[in-house]
Amino acid sequence: MTTPLLLRNGTVIDTAPAPTVLGRADVLVQDGRIAAVGPDLAAPTGTEILDASGRIVMPGFVDTHRHTWQTAIRATLPDSTLPAYLQRVLGELAPRYRPDDVYAGTLAGALECLDSGITTVVDWSHILLTPDHTDADIAALRASGIRAVFGYCHGGDGDLAAETARVHREYFDAPPSTVTMWTAALGPEIAGEERALAEWRVARDLGVPVTVHMGGHGAESAARGLAFLQDNGLFDHPAMYVHANFYTADEFKRIAAAGGTVSATPGVEAALGIGEPATGRAHAAGVPTGLGCDTVASGPGDMFGVMRAAYFLERARPDGAWFTTAEALRAATLGGAETAGLGGVTGSLTPGKQADLIVLRTDTLGMAAAHDPIAAVVLSAETRHVDTVLVGGRVLKRGGVLQGHDVPSLLDGLERAAARITA
Template sequence: MTSLLLRNGTVIDTAPAPRVLGRADVLVEDGRIAAVGPGLVPPAGAEILDAAGRIVMPGFVDTHRHTWQTAIRATLPDSTLPAYLQRVLGELAPRYRPDDVYSGTLAGALECLDSGITTVVDWSHIMFSPDHTDADIAALRASGIRAVFGYCYGGGDDLAALAAETTRVRREYFDAPPGNVSMWMAALGPEIAGEERALAEWRLARDLDLPVTVHMGGHGAESAARGLAFLEDNGLIGHPAMYVHANFYTGDDFKKIAANGGTVSATPGVEAALGIGDPATGRSHAAGVPTGLGCDTVASGPGDMFGVMRAAYFLERARPGGAGTWFTTAEALRAATLGGAETAGLAGVTGSLTPGKQADLVVLRTDTLGMAAAHDPIAAVVLSAETRHVDTVLVGGRVLKRGGVLQGHDVPSLLDTLRGAAARITGE
């Protein structure tokens, strides 16, 4: 048995809601949280990590990220969704080679880990060939992050080929116990692709026992209503699904999603930046829908959860007439941790410090001008912390960042590769 004790940190747990436990220890055994409390006695031979003067908390869960886009960071600031679709998906994506997918996804996953994101839902619509797909999965596994691989077939309009390749990926990579990387169907239909493709995707997901993550609710009120009606009419609304960009759903829509076991991923930073619509973060949560946060795309927004939490917090509290003042820093932190785990179907695995869960943990420094003398540790995490404060990161008990440095990766070499890919892809 391998054991590790994080000793004497300021511990924040998130179940059932974020709360500060005070100075305490967290004991990890064989990759899982074994105990949380003051004065824990470690087993003989346990590694001791001194967390005094640090915050110890669950890792962040990013519920929606196009991880492959790391090489096109900040290509579309001050833009719109139509411009994003044309530039990124219409012009830049087709220039990606499989090795570009590997370097971009690996760099994006390491960016997540560097900033304390221990779980990511990788919504991958760069799957132009089996080689592109294999490269993405290899990069996720090489990074060490916990990931949901959202597979979106990109080989064309042949629905038989869609079924064959999706089935290959499912059987080849995910029939056996998947380890830290599992698979979902990333569906284009019914709001982006036509209904024929939507039926093929959702029915195939049901046949292959894959949950669905789908962009729905963010293309206007009429499209949102039509999309939900399509799922109802075809007996698909009860299939496990994460609705991304649920901006135009009504209160009744959210109740319907909740009643059918659906979840919502909000990306408030990018949704605001691209003019997608009023983020649904607070409305969906208040309606009883498990709701998580996502970074979405670094082409138009930040790649760390600190910026996303702040976007969610400020946008909710700015609602007219004080309608959003119930959305506290604790609500923002929950959406970024346990709420995200619930959204991604991983509430029994990660998102809190509940004994028995995987030890996906983050240790934050507080000995900087930006974090010192914080009276409320939860508020400090949401309002003040940055990537530079992430000292230590564990995924499944494995230390992937220590003393502020990522472990086991040649980051300078990867960055050189990424810069080369970026110059060729963008033509700059």
């Protein structure tokens, strides 16, 4: 049970159904959920008051695609390409990871998310070389306090179906918590159709959705992958399509009709030459669309940088004037929550939802005198402006400082792991 909390007199931005500045208002949090939003709310007995005057109060960001374990290899591949990334990161560096490296990298990455206002992350984990690696990743996510979708991508030589079932049974076959499970599928476009059948079928058997890299390997491969899912009766299984760069408008409509969603990682997609990000095209076709940081090996680890990448890349299109700062903010919050299957849980200030909130400072040279709070969040804010972070009503960052973690010791361990992994 969390202490009731009243965020008093902030400039409140809600995102449902679209980003809107509510003006000066209060947000009441009770039992970990948003109880009320409005001016001059009464504070129940025992409520902690957090003065948000001169601050922006809004839903936390949702990162729909992140390889969180890669925190220890930050900036190893700037100015690179996707083939070089696959060779260096997955071919050379990943096999050097020990379970304790996975724990350090994932915990540091999850705390980096929280520090920058990301309250929910889809952790697409393809470093699970052994059961010990898997256990370390889950332990780190839980220790961080972040809301997470653990994307299980089977690695090593064991039986894929049996090990996926073990992970689900031991960690996720219980009432929902802040960490839930999806299958992170390598097939059919990366690891082939035989692997895809095994991954998608076990996901269907366990009743968990799939997050998959599909649509980013050329138009022919994108079409062939969707046909494969259709032919094998898998297309209607809940799925998030990551790097959907080469799907056509008709294919996006088919994905939407099947209940699929899209995660765009515009910064890394542009940096690694994967293709033109599909952020706007997917959203325009009616597909729930979110944003992701992807990998800090080649891109930023905060949603501010990703929102700006999405905004400027979409606005650069001849028909891109419709993509506004409000569209970028929605993709980073409620759109991301919908993409991750959490639209009823987080992403907006709707009473009854989990209290996943952030408070942003505006008393800096970079944020002062902003006339449009939504535009200021998208175009001007940075991690240093994130003053307070709540997940499920728990205060995980206060006064600009992460709570409950020995960050200097964690960073020391991360540096040691990084030195060994990249030696």
